[in-house]
Amino acid sequence: xxxxxGDERLLSFYWIVIFVIVTIAVVSAVVIxxxxxxxxxxxxxxxxxxxxxxxxxxxxxxxxxFYSWDNTKSxxxxxxxxxxxxxxxxxxxxxxxxxxxxxxxREIKAGNDLLxxxxxxxxxxxNIPKCNEKKLFLLDKEGKLILIKITSAIxxxxxxxxx
Amino acid sequence: MPFNKLKMKRATILIxxxxxxxxxxxxxxxxxxxxxxxxxxxILIEEQTAKQxxxxxxxxxxxxQLTIFLGEVLKEKKEGFNGEIVKIDNERNVVRVQLEExxxxxxxxxxxxxxxxxxxxxxxxxxxx
Amino acid sequence: MxxxxxxxxxxxxxxxxxxxxxxxxxxxxxxLFLFVVSIMSKSKVELSFFGSGFFEGEDAGVASQQMLFAIxxxxxxxxxxxxxxLIEEAQYEEVRQSVEEILGKFKxxxxxxxxxxxxxxxxxxxxxxxxxDGERVSLNIGQMEVGLECSQ
Numbered sequence: 001x002x003x004x005x006g007d008e009r010l011l012s013f014y015w016i017v018i019f020v021i022v023t024i025a026v027v028s029a030v031v032i033x034x035x036x037x038x039x040x041x042x043x044x045x046x047x048x049x050x051x052x053x054x055x056x057x058x059x060x061x062x063x064x065x066f067y068s069w070d071n072t073k074s075x076x077x078x079x080x081x082x083x084x085x086x087x088x089x090x091x092x093x094x095x096x097x098x099x100x101x102x103x104x105x106r107e108i109k110a111g112n113d114l115l116x117x118x119x120x121x122x123x124x125x126x127n128i129p130k131c132n133e134k135k136l137f138l139l140d141k142e143g144k145l146i147l148i149k150i151t152s153a154i155x156x157x158x159x160x161x162x163x
Numbered sequence: 164m165p166f167n168k169l170k171m172k173r174a175t176i177l178i179x180x181x182x183x184x185x186x187x188x189x190x191x192x193x194x195x196x197x198x199x200x201x202x203x204x205x206i207l208i209e210e211q212t213a214k215q216x217x218x219x220x221x222x223x224x225x226x227x228q229l230t231i232f233l234g235e236v237l238k239e240k241k242e243g244f245n246g247e248i249v250k251i252d253n254e255r256n257v258v259r260v261q262l263e264e265x266x267x268x269x270x271x272x273x274x275x276x277x278x279x280x281x282x283x284x285x286x287x288x289x290x291x292x
Numbered sequence: 293m294x295x296x297x298x299x300x301x302x303x304x305x306x307x308x309x310x311x312x313x314x315x316x317x318x319x320x321x322x323x324l325f326l327f328v329v330s331i332m333s334k335s336k337v338e339l340s341f342f343g344s345g346f347f348e349g350e351d352a353g354v355a356s357q358q359m360l361f362a363i364x365x366x367x368x369x370x371x372x373x374x375x376x377x378l379i380e381e382a383q384y385e386e387v388r389q390s391v392e393e394i395l396g397k398f399k400x401x402x403x404x405x406x407x408x409x410x411x412x413x414x415x416x417x418x419x420x421x422x423x424x425d426g427e428r429v430s431l432n433i434g435q436m437e438v439g440l441e442c443s444q
Contacts, residue, residue, distance in 0.1 A: 012183065014311065018318060019190050025322040029329040030198050040214050047221045048273055050354040054224075060361030076275070085271040086255035097273065135401050135444055136355040137394075138362050145366055145394060147401060159270060 039160040041130035048081075048099060048152040049134045055079035056101055056148065061139040066101065066108065075099055075110035083111045085156060098129070098153040103138075104146055115153040129155040208239050209268035213260040216249065216287075217272040220258065225276060225291055234285040236262075249287055251280045353427030359404070360429055360440040363394060379408060379433050384417045392420055404442040411435050 055078065056066060065078060076083055085096040098111040119131035131153040137145045212233070219229055233249070240248060241263035250259045256275065261267035276291035364376040368390040378387045391406050398404075399422065408418040412435050430439030 008179065012179065015183070016186070018315075019187070021318065021322060023190060023194060025325060026194050027197060029326055032326070032330050033333045038210060038214060040218060043218055044221060044273075047218065051221070051274065053354050053358060057358040057361075060358050060363070060365050080275040081273050082256040082271075082275040083273060084256070086252075086257050087269040087271045096271075133444075134355050136359050136362075136442075137398050137402065138358060139366055143367060145362060145397070147398060156271075 037160055039130070041154045041156060041160050042132070044156075045130050045132035045152045045154045046134075048097070048154065049132045049150045051081060052079060052099055052101060052150045052152065053134060053136065056150070057136075057138050062103065062141070062146075062148065064141075066103075066106075067141060069106070069108055075101070075108060081110075087159065096155045098151075100151040101148065102151070103148040104140065111153075112155070115155055116151065119151075119153055127157050127161070129153045129157075130160075205239055205241070205262045205266060206268065208236055209260045209262055209266065210270075212236050212249070213258050213268045213270040216251075216258045216260070216289075217270040220251070220272040220276075220278060220289070221274050223274060223276070223278075223289075223291060227291075229289040231287045231289070232285060233282070233287050236260075237285060249280060249282065251278045251289070253277050353429045356404075356427055356429045356440050356442045359402075359442060360431065360438070363391060363406070363440065364433075364438065366390075366394065369393065376433060379436055379438060384408065388418045388420065391418070395420065395422060402442055402444055404440055407437075407439050409437040409439070411437050 052075070055075075056062060065073070075081060081099070083097040083099070084093045086093050088096070095112040095114075098109070098113065098115040100107060100109040100116070102108075115129045116131070118128045121128045131151065133152075134150045135147060136150075137147055140146045216231065219231065223229055237248065239262050244261075244263045246261055246264075248261060250261075251257075252259065255271070256273070257269045257271050259267055259269045278289055278291055280287055280289045282288075364379075365374055367374055368378060368386055370386065370390075373381075375387055375390055378384075378390070387408065395404050395406065403422045403424040404420075405422055405424045406418065406420040407416055409416050411432070417436070424441050424443045426441050426443035428439055428441040430437050432438070
């Protein structure tokens with residue numbers, strides 16, 4: 001009889017332990033899931049590349065303005081982009097974006113140059129920007145098809161990758 | 164005599180069963196309350212909404228109108244908060260979503276069109292001008 | 293008596309083993325659950341954004357669209373006519389050769405499928421398949437649907 005009571009107590013204790021384990025598991029799962037940052041930079045970088053494609057081309061041709069590019073022009077101006085992140089209250093607002101258009105040996109860039117080299121860093125490294133590269137062929141001035149590469153990089157680490 | 168012992172045994176089993184059930188139900192209730200509070204935390208919803216709208220603005224071509232259903236988001240607005248829930252700041256190119264006093268999440272967008280947003284009932288209508 | 297004791301001890305051990313196994317199984321499932329959740333949290337963006345049907349995917353086919361225009365506006369090597377005009381004139385073999393040459397030139401960097409489909413009869417008049425897997429874009433030229441699908 002005593003051992004039966006002892007069994008019952010052991011059983012209740014066991015069930016309490018199991019409950020505690022399951023509770024900890026559920027709580028941990030919720031904390032893991034909800035604190036994981038919502039990282040939208042992949043989509044954002046792709047949309048930025050798309051904006052540049054729409055800016056560089058018209059009916060499958062490279063726009064004339066990109067052939068006569070000089071220091072008086074900027075991609076922000078020509079493509080109606082705002083490459084500053086004003087959610088940052090200091091000068092790092094200007095360091096969050098990078099875009100480049102490359103074709104026929106020409107290179108037209110805007111934003112923070114330092115982001116591009118970090119694009120190929122290993123995924124496991126922290127604090128790297130998210131990048132996107134799109135390639136397409138378009139007609140050049142002479143009606144010949146040439147390859148154009150559009151690169152975009154977005155830093156915005158504090159709002160996307162820091163937990 | 165044996166009958167009394169049997170009755171006592173039954174009563175003991177019932178009490179411990181009840182205690183067990185009460186504990187189990189309390190645990191499960193606490194879990195459910197905790198999970199639902201965490202997943203619908205205001206800050207998370209503000210962040211999610213701000214980012215969704217920012218992406219939508221980035222993707223928007225000229226001459227289109229965008230309508231976003233915000234019914235679920237509006238439900239999370241805290242009572243007593245009468246400020247603008249979604250604000251598009253065209254000078255700073257930032258979307259701000261705020262559901263309660265002393266809260267709010269901002270996210271920037273790169274599309275430099277001038278956007279006008281109006282909340283019509285549960286729908287947010289955005290148009291570039 | 294001794295036998296009884298030994299047997300009851302065996303029974304107790306067996307019972308204890310059942311509990312141990314049960315506990316191990318519960319722990320395994322618990323850790324599996326946490327592992328799955330941590331994997332799911334990495335694709336959180338896809339789960340919350342794509343589920344709502346808001347964004348269908350990363351590539352909206354903007355590049356493919358411009359490339360389709362580029363192909364149609366480019367001139368065929370043999371007779372200097374634009375590919376668009378060749379389609380209108382139903383010179384499909386010429387179209388196929390020219391587009392194959394174009395796509396071949398860029399195949400290291402970009403993979404594309406190209407087709408010309410008769411909207412009335414439903415058959416393919418030109419169908420170049422290079423195994424690309426991307427957003428398909430198309431437009432109509434007369435009674436023909438001309439389409440391109442590219443991936444990088």
